[in-house]
Amino acid sequence: MAGKRGRFITFEGIDGCGKTTQLEMLAERLRALNMPVTRAREPGGTAVGDAIRSILLDSATVRLAPVAEVLLYFASRAQNVDEIIAPALESGRVVLCDRFVDASAAYQGAGRGLGWELIENLERIACRGVKPHLTFILDIEPATSISRALERNRDAAGAGAADESRFEREGLEFFSRVRGAYLEIAAREPGRVVVIDGERSRQAVQEDVWRHVRRLLEIS
Ligand code: TYD
Numbered sequence: 001m002a003g004k005r006g007r008f009i010t011f012e013g014i015d016g017c018g019k020t021t022q023l024e025m026l027a028e029r030l031r032a033l034n035m036p037v038t039r040a041r042e043p044g045g046t047a048v049g050d051a052i053r054s055i056l057l058d059s060a061t062v063r064l065a066p067v068a069e070v071l072l073y074f075a076s077r078a079q080n081v082d083e084i085i086a087p088a089l090e091s092g093r094v095v096l097c098d099r100f101v102d103a104s105a106a107y108q109g110a111g112r113g114l115g116w117e118l119i120e121n122l123e124r125i126a127c128r129g130v131k132p133h134l135t136f137i138l139d140i141e142p143a144t145s146i147s148r149a150l151e152r153n154r155d156a157a158g159a160g161a162a163d164e165s166r167f168e169r170e171g172l173e174f175f176s177r178v179r180g181a182y183l184e185i186a187a188r189e190p191g192r193v194v195v196i197d198g199e200r201s202r203q204a205v206q207e208d209v210w211r212h213v214r215r216l217l218e219i220s
Helices: 019-032 047-056 065-092 101-111 118-129 142-158 172-188 202-219
Strands: 005-013 039-042 095-098 134-139 193-197
Touching: 005 019, 005 039, 005 101, 005 202, 019 202, 039 065, 039 118, 047 065, 065 095, 065 101, 065 118, 065 202, 095 172, 101 118, 101 172, 134 142, 134 172, 134 202, 142 172, 172 193
Parallel strands: 005 095, 005 134, 039 095, 134 193
Antiparallel strands: none
């Protein structure tokens, strides 16, 4: 990522893999060391992105064409890059992002069967050279994904939170395809992507995350 001073770290994995928890734990650890941290999330994270997020994730959204879906994810991403991620990297901050292009490759490219080439073309247009230095894929079984997601939706419904269950209605086969694509991305780009077993305790997962982040940020 030429010309950018900061460091860009992304967290990926199928639904319920624990990436948001890990991202928060890492952010806290870095802040405790006085590192300048910016958090980002996808889809969403900006006013435009949050509006797009509600279209994408609401279970009331029906008959969304796969190409329309991928364009909405990339519209949210383009806004995120422009408004938050690129400026933060330019000012030397550590950007932690909950999902990025790999999620579109896995969910839309493989899950929806749109293929890699479309994703690569959209990445060129939307991200303009902004690419993660380090990506964690928290790997869990599709069955774990579904049971964690159901549990979370029950808790969210109890708390009156927004319904974001559209993807969680997908079955085991869909999540197996998405997981397979993530593992393929990791095999293709071993210098950037680290696969971590997400079936373990959050502390054990965080220790693995921390080892790689320390190396990237040269923290002694
Ligand atoms: P996210 O908010 O990360 O939800 P969770 O924390 O439950 O994983 O992502 C919401 C959903 O959007 C999730 O099912 C994955 C999907 N998604 C895509 O399909 N493509 C994308 O490019 C992104 C960023 C997310």
